[in-house]
Amino acid sequence: MQQMKESAAQFFSLPLETKNTVAVRGDSIQGFGHHFSGASSDKLDWAECLLLFTHRVQDRNMDFWPSEPPTFRHALDRYSMEIARVTKRLLGFMAADLGVSDGDDAVKGQSMSMHHYPPCRRHRDKVVGIPPHTDSPALTLLLQVDDTPGLQIRRGGRWFPVRPMPGALLVNVGNILEVLTNGAYGSIEHRVVPDAERGRTTVVMFQDASADGLVGPLPELLGGDDARARYRSIGRDEYTKGHFVAVAQGTPFLHSLKK
Numbered sequence: 112m113q114q115m116k117e118s119a120a121q122f123f124s125l126p127l128e129t130k131n132t133v134a135v136r137g138d139s140i141q142g143f144g145h146h147f148s149g150a151s152s153d154k155l156d157w158a159e160c161l162l163l164f165t166h167r168v169q170d171r172n173m174d175f176w177p178s179e180p181p182t183f184r185h186a187l188d189r190y191s192m193e194i195a196r197v198t199k200r201l202l203g204f205m206a207a208d209l210g211v212s213d214g215d216d217a218v219k220g221q222s223m224s225m226h227h228y229p230p231c232r233r234h235r236d237k238v239v240g241i242p243p244h245t246d247s248p249a250l251t252l253l254l255q256v257d258d259t260p261g262l263q264i265r266r267g268g269r270w271f272p273v274r275p276m277p278g279a280l281l282v283n284v285g286n287i288l289e290v291l292t293n294g295a296y297g298s299i300e301h302r303v304v305p306d307a308e309r310g311r312t313t314v315v316m317f318q319d320a321s322a323d324g325l326v327g328p329l330p331e332l333l334g335g336d337d338a339r340a341r342y343r344s345i346g347r348d349e350y351t352k353g354h355f356v357a358v359a360q361g362t363p364f365l366h367s368l369k370k
């Protein structure tokens with residue numbers, strides 16, 4: 112964890128030319144330089160991001176994995192393996208909680224977004240770290256590299272700050288898990304507001320869940336009178352496309368799946 116934190120902080124402190132050696136290119140979504148404020152284009156992006164596929168191992172494209180700092184690749188490789196284990200256990204606990212089977216042992220897709228939000232001293236209302244969204248995959252594990260606040264969650268129409276806890280991982284339920292669990296575990300809307308004084312760096316791991324090519328409520332959870340499907344099932348590709356269109360338009364995708 113410590114090595115991952117240090118490698119992330121060191122990567123973002125490199126000169127832009129060095130970071131751009133792993134810049135997003137072609138039609139891949141991997142690489143450095145992502146912007147998320149498409150939907151709220153009246154605001155300026157106040158963030159840098161590096162996005163990489165970390166699992167399955169054969170899906171990795173090392174061209175996008177920074178060779179600087181020299182510790183980076185090893186740190187991410189180890190961190191990604193550890194996070195895969197932790198997420199599997201968490202999903203196992205949730206499955207037990209719901210009384211459904213725990214699935215197979217195959218490693219599902221995992222990706223990483225590393226973010227850096229520089230401080231913004233003036234006109235903070237004109238910038239955005241990450242605009243409001245819910246995460247697409249099953250579970251998100253977020254590691255704060257420093258203790259700068261910035262993450263906020265929305266409940267009942269109000270935004271609440273999530274205070275960083277040293278040594279803790281923040282677990283967020285994503286849309287897929289909400290659909291799979293038929294709403295038993297709900298995804299939560301969140302955003303990042305840059306701090307006035309201090310920069311903020313995070314390493315965010317997204318764990319996917321496979322549902323046999325289909326995203327829909329687990330059949331084991333349906334059947335009883337009060338257990339009708341609250342979401343329609345759609346193909347995995349259609350789900351992914353729908354999610355990205357919704358993000359670009361700033362609309363909540365899950366609503367379109369609700370029955």
Ligand SMILES: O=C(O)CCC(=O)C(=O)O
Nearest residue numbers: 224226241262303313315
């Ligand atoms: O950096 C953060 O605190 C949140 C990042 C996030 O929401 C995301 O990558 O989906």
Ligand SMILES: [Fe+2]
Nearest residue numbers: 244245246301
């Ligand atoms: Fe997120």
